Structure formats: C-alpha cells, structure tokens
Amino acid sequence: xxxxxxxxxxxxxxxxxxxxxxxxxxxxxxxxxxxxxxxxxxxxxxxxxxxxxxxxxxxxxxxxxxxxxxxxxxxxxxxxxxxxxxxxxxxxxxxxxxxxxxxxxxxxxxxxxxxxxxxxxxxxxxxxxxxxxxxxxxxxxxxxxxxxxxxxxxxxxxxxxxxxxxxxxxxxxxxxxxxxxxxxxxxxxxxxxxxxxxxxxxxxxxxxxxxxxxxxxxxxxxxxxxxxxxxxxxxxxxxxxxxxxxxxx
Amino acid sequence: xxxxxxxxxxxxxxxxxxxxxxxxxxxxxxxxxxxxxxxxxxxxxxxxxxxxxxxxxxxxxxxxxxxxxxxxxxxxxxxxxxxxxxxxxxxxxxxxxxxxxxxxxxxxxxxxxxxxxxxxxxxxxxxxxxxxxxxxxxxxxxxxxxxxxxxxxxxxxx
Numbered sequence: 349x350x351x352x353x354x355x356x357x358x359x360x361x362x363x364x365x366x367x368x369x370x371x372x373x374x375x376x377x378x379x380x381x382x383x384x385x386x387x388x389x390x391x392x393x394x395x396x397x398x399x400x401x402x403x404x405x406x407x408x409x410x411x412x413x414x415x416x417x418x419x420x421x422x423x424x425x426x427x428x429x430x431x432x433x434x435x436x437x438x439x440x441x442x443x444x445x446x447x448x449x450x451x452x453x454x455x456x457x458x459x460x461x462x463x464x465x466x467x468x469x470x471x472x473x474x475x476x477x478x479x480x481x482x483x484x485x486x487x488x489x490x491x492x493x494x495x496x497x498x499x500x501x502x503x504x505x506x507x508x509x510x511x512x513x514x515x516x517x518x519x520x521x522x523x524x525x526x527x528x529x530x531x532x533x534x535x536x537x538x539x540x541x542x543x544x545x546x547x548x549x550x551x552x553x554x555x556x557x558x559x560x561x562x563x564x565x566x567x568x569x570x571x572x573x574x575x576x577x578x579x580x581x582x583x584x585x586x587x588x589x590x591x592x593x594x595x596x597x
Numbered sequence: 598x599x600x601x602x603x604x605x606x607x608x609x610x611x612x613x614x615x616x617x618x619x620x621x622x623x624x625x626x627x628x629x630x631x632x633x634x635x636x637x638x639x640x641x642x643x644x645x646x647x648x649x650x651x652x653x654x655x656x657x658x659x660x661x662x663x664x665x666x667x668x669x670x671x672x673x674x675x676x677x678x679x680x681x682x683x684x685x686x687x688x689x690x691x692x693x694x695x696x697x698x699x700x701x702x703x704x705x706x707x708x709x710x711x712x713x714x715x716x717x718x719x720x721x722x723x724x725x726x727x728x729x730x731x732x733x734x735x736x737x738x739x740x741x742x743x744x745x746x747x748x749x750x751x752x753x754x755x
Contacts, residue, residue: 456708456709457709458709484680564682577676577680578672578675578676580659580662580672582640582656582659583672583673583676584676585640586673586676586677586717586728586730587677587681587683587706587715587732588706588708588713588715588732588733590638590640591644591652591654591715591730591732592650592652592732592733593638
C-alpha cells in the first residue's frame with residue numbers, strides 16, 4: 349500500500365505546479381504562486397472625470413437591484429491636483445483619509461497613497477479634489493471575485509492534501525518514506541501560508557480602496573494641460589512611482 | 598502492457614510534463630547585484646531591486662490596440678515628458694533577444710530634491726506591448742548601467 353502511494357507521489361508533486369500555474373496568462377513569468385491572476389487590464393475599466401460611471405462600476409441598475417451583490421471589487425483611484433502649497437495639501441489629504449476611516453500608505457512631499465474604506469471611496473475622492481485644481485481624475489474598478497474564489501479553492505485543495513499526507517505519514521513505516529512525506533508536508537504548509545497571505549491581501553484590497561494623489565505646484569498646472577492624455581490607463585502608471593513602490597500588493 | 602512498456606510510458610509522460618512546466622514559466626533572472634521580489638505588484642510580471650535602490654521591472658504585457666512601435670514609444674515619451682515632468686535624455690534602437698525591434702528611452706527627473714534616472718525599453722509584437730523599466734537614484738543607476746543594458750537585451754518578447 350505505502351509503496352504504491354510513493355510511486356505516485358513524484359508524479360503528483362510534478363503535476364502540481366502545472367495544475368495551478370499554467371491557466372492564467374498574467375502569471376506567465378512568475379515562478380512562485382503568490383501572484384494574483386487578476387492583472388489583465390481588460391478586466392478593468394477606467395472612467396475619466398466628466399463621464400458617467402457605467403452600471404457595473406456604480407453597482408446599481410435602473411430597477412435598484414445590484415448585479416454585483418456578492419462580487420469582490422477593488423477600487424483604485426488616481427487624482428492629480430494643482431495647489432499653491434503642495435506639501436500642505438498632502439498633509440490635508442492624509443487628515444481627510446484618517447477622518448473617513450482610512451490611512452496613509454505612502455507619503456512624499458508632493459504625493460500620497462491613501463487607503464480608505466471602500467464605501468467612502470467616492471466621498472474621499474471628492475474631498476481630495478477640493479484641495480486644489482483638478483488636473484486629472486480617474487477611477488478603476490477591478491472584479492477579483494474569480495481570483496478570490498480560485499485562491500480559496502486552491503487553499504482548500506492544499507489543506508485536504510496536507511491532511512492526506514499527514515495520515516499517510518502516520519501509517520508510514522520506512523524511514524525513507526517518512527522523510528519524503530515530511531518534506532512534502534513542509535512544502536505544502538509553506539504554500540498554504542502563502543495562499544492564506546494572498547487571500548488576506550486580496551480581501552484587504554477589497555475592503556480598503558487605494559487612492560493615489562499627486563499634487564503639483566499651481567505654476568505647473570497650465571503646462572500640464574498642454575497635452576491631452578491618451579485613453580490607455582497603463583501609460584499613467586509608467587514611471588518611477590510604481591516601479592519603486594515599496595508596497596507589494 | 599508489459600511492465601517495461603509501462604515504465605517507459607511513465608517516463609515519457611514525466612518528461613513531457615517537465616517540458617510543459619518549463620515552457621509555461623520562463624525564468625526571470627535579474628542581473629548580479631539584484632534580488633528578485635517575490636511580490637512584484639499587480640502591474641508587473643517581475644520586479645527586482647539592487648541594494649542601492651535601483652529597480653528593474655517587466656510589466657504585464659498590454660494590448661497594442663493596433664499601434665506599432667513608433668506609436669507606443671511616442672505615446673510613452675509624450676506621457677512622461679508632457680504630463681509627468683520627465684526629461685528625455687536619449688532614444689535608441691534596441692532589439693530583444695529574440696530579434697524583435699524595440700526602442701529604449703532614457704529619462705531623468707527630479708523627485709524629492711534628488712536626481713533620478715529612468716530607463717524604459719518597449720517592444721511591440723503580436724499586438725502586445727512589452728515594457729521593461731529600470732529606475733532609481735541617478736548615480737546608483739549609472740553604476741549598474743551595463744547590467745541594465747544587458748538585461749534589456751536579454752528580454753524575450755515573442
């Protein structure tokens with residue numbers, strides 16, 4: 349019985365990363381399992397200031413029923429404003445976030461990344477916009493329901509597998525078998541911890557929306573209006589700010 | 598099926614699985630002096646950092662929307678220079694390791710009273726835009742410029 353099990357074990361272990369990793373194109377270059385399969389921009393929508401949010405972003409339709417009930421959405425907002433004193437505006441922005449139940453995640457002299465409760469997201473954006481002249485404002489909603497469910501499923505399957513390995517270990521007789529099983533158990537435990545951390549992280553992103561505020565001196569505002577921006581959201585995320593961001597999502 | 602045939606079939610399956618596994622996840626090997634970040638952030642497929650705060654990043658590929666290399670390199674340059682305060686220092690051709698023609702854009706920007714450098718390489722292939730970036734304090738980045746150049750030249754785009 350044990351000998352048969354262990355003949356299958358290497359095949360199972362070999363197949364594991366294939367079953368978990370190959371299905372998502374956004375994870376192509378990852379070697380671990382910590383990436384969230386949600387990064388394709390096609391799943392996100394961007395709304396520029398002045399346009400009406402579509403039904404799937406506001407969560408409401410005409411008859412008052414929400415088609416998104418139970419969906420897990422991550423809201424991200426970016427706001428660029430002009431102010432005569434950018435440093436003071438950044439400090440005020442932090443105060444606004446704290447007053448609405450959020451916090452400052454990162455802060456520089458002229459920019460701040462805020463995390464605010466999802467249900468205060470729009471309210472926070474509106475109050476931040478009052479701090480100066482709005483140059484650019486965008487909101488992005490990302491549905492991570494499937495990614496969340498996928499993580500939960502993977503976690504459950506790993507936990508079940510861990511339980512089976514532990515039962516096999518209890519029945520194992522040979523030292524070699526025991527060592528192999530213990531190694532497999534340790535690896536599974538690590539993977540389970542990683543999955544749990546990803547789930548917590550994802551849940552936190554759903555609960556706390558992210559707002560990136562950049563404040564530029566008013567003298568630069570006119571210059572910034574010279575060039576109309578193109579409707580490709582990822583262009584706005586180029587540059588050092590995201591590349592060198594300490595947060596790792 | 599004889600026992601020997603079964604073992605042979607099993608071996609073939611295992612080798613096949615290994616080939617598929619390797620094919621699914623090409624490695625990301627940062628240059629010497631950099632460490633790979635386990636959690637690169639949702640914008641990136643891979644990210645690495647040096648002890649001096651120079652970052653390397655390969656972004657999740659984006660839909661080219663029919664735009665060619667000229668379009669995207671110009672769009673990127675315009676966004677950074679006109680809207681973000683970056684200054685374009687130089688622009689050059691850069692082929693990927695699998696011979697896809699690309700463009701490298703070198704920028705500088707002053708942030709928080711410090712001179713920062715930002716290098717970006719872009720390729721367009723199969724209606725996907727691939728972007729690789731490097732950035733950090735100017736002096737620190739210049740000290741690893743050869744590694745960055747080499748890293749960008751080794752990128753596989755296809």
